[in-house]
Amino acid sequence: MWRHIASNAVSFLLVGLFLAGGVILWGKGQYTAEGPLAEPICLQVERGSNIRDVSQDLEEQGAVSSAAIFRIGADYTDKAGQLKAGSFLVQPGTSMEGIVDVVTKGGASTCGTEVVYRIGVNRISVQVRELDPGTGRFVERAQFTPAEDEVPALYEDTKAKGDTRFRIALAEGVTSWQIVEGLKAVEVLDGEIAGVPAEGTLAPDSYEVRPGDSREELLAQMADAQDVLVAAAWESRDPGIPIETPEDLVILASIIEKETGVAEERGQVASVFVNRLNQGMRLQTDPTVIYGITQGEGVLGRGLRRSELRRETPWNTYVIPALPPTPIANPGRASLLAAAQPEETDYIFFVADGTGGHAFAETLDAHNQNVARWRQIEAERGSEAAGNASTGGN
Incomplete structure (x- = not known):
């Protein structure tokens, strides 16, 4: 009898183990x-x-x-x-x-609400946006300019939440002074900034930050990122371009950045300046004149005067025979690559065409015709600054 009971106990144990194993496998x-x-x-x-x-x-x-x-x-x-x-x-x-x-x-949020501090050429703005899981796109919930608008309650509420992400977005073509002033206005960052970094040494990009991050450390991150971009552009450069150092490449890229906001034009704009350098011509580009006036501290806010086009400054390319001594802004990756690999053209002039882009020309006669068309467009628009819009050698 005891043998029978023992046998049944072993059987029950085996069945129990088998069932337990089955449950574990099922759960796994x-x-x-x-x-x-x-x-x-x-x-x-x-x-x-x-x-x-x-x-x-x-x-x-x-x-x-x-x-x-x-x-x-x-x-x-x-x-x-x-x-x-x-x-x-x-x-x-x-x-x-x-x-x-x-x-x-990780710990970094991958959805939810994000506050973006946008440091642009003309202003600093703040955007509160939320990722829609269904579309994978951000939906704007609030937007304001701190210097002009009342701060929305939604911004204050969002900023106080523990899972909110914060981002600093730098526009291509901002100056180092504008970046420093922008970072000073970002209240979630900490620390003083010892000085304005050299022009052209900061990478325009989007940087995720956390409340309490150091402003100086963020600037160092921007500088490291720009070093990588410049090195890559320099390594990929066309050996025929009349640029001898990475520093000069950044200078040319900064001029390209300030001359056009049309991505498809960067290579053509670069070709104009490269052709002019090869022919010993002055670059004659308005953004360099403006930088000589403002030193990168804000925007001019008006058209250039003829006296300013003739005034000698280290950056006035209507006067100096080559590149200015420093960049005039912080160029992004695309402008650095355009400076390193310009399109092959015979263009040596360009002028605004009324669409946001430019009309390019190989000869002065063709350029003058383009200028005349632009002046007519400006006259029709009733602009008072018609005589100041031409760039590239009028």
């Missing part, structure tokens, strides 16, 4: 399988949350089939204690294992 399969989420969601993980809070939220939003399996899986992989606060984009079909990785891996 559920944990790693494609999830039930049909549409992307932005998962908010508040500060102080735990894995139980997150698992219940995910189950309620239909992102996981079982909150319990999600918790067990996170505990089993020793990731439950690595939960990060933030806003995280969860894509359709993401497994529980994948979601655990998303909320424990």
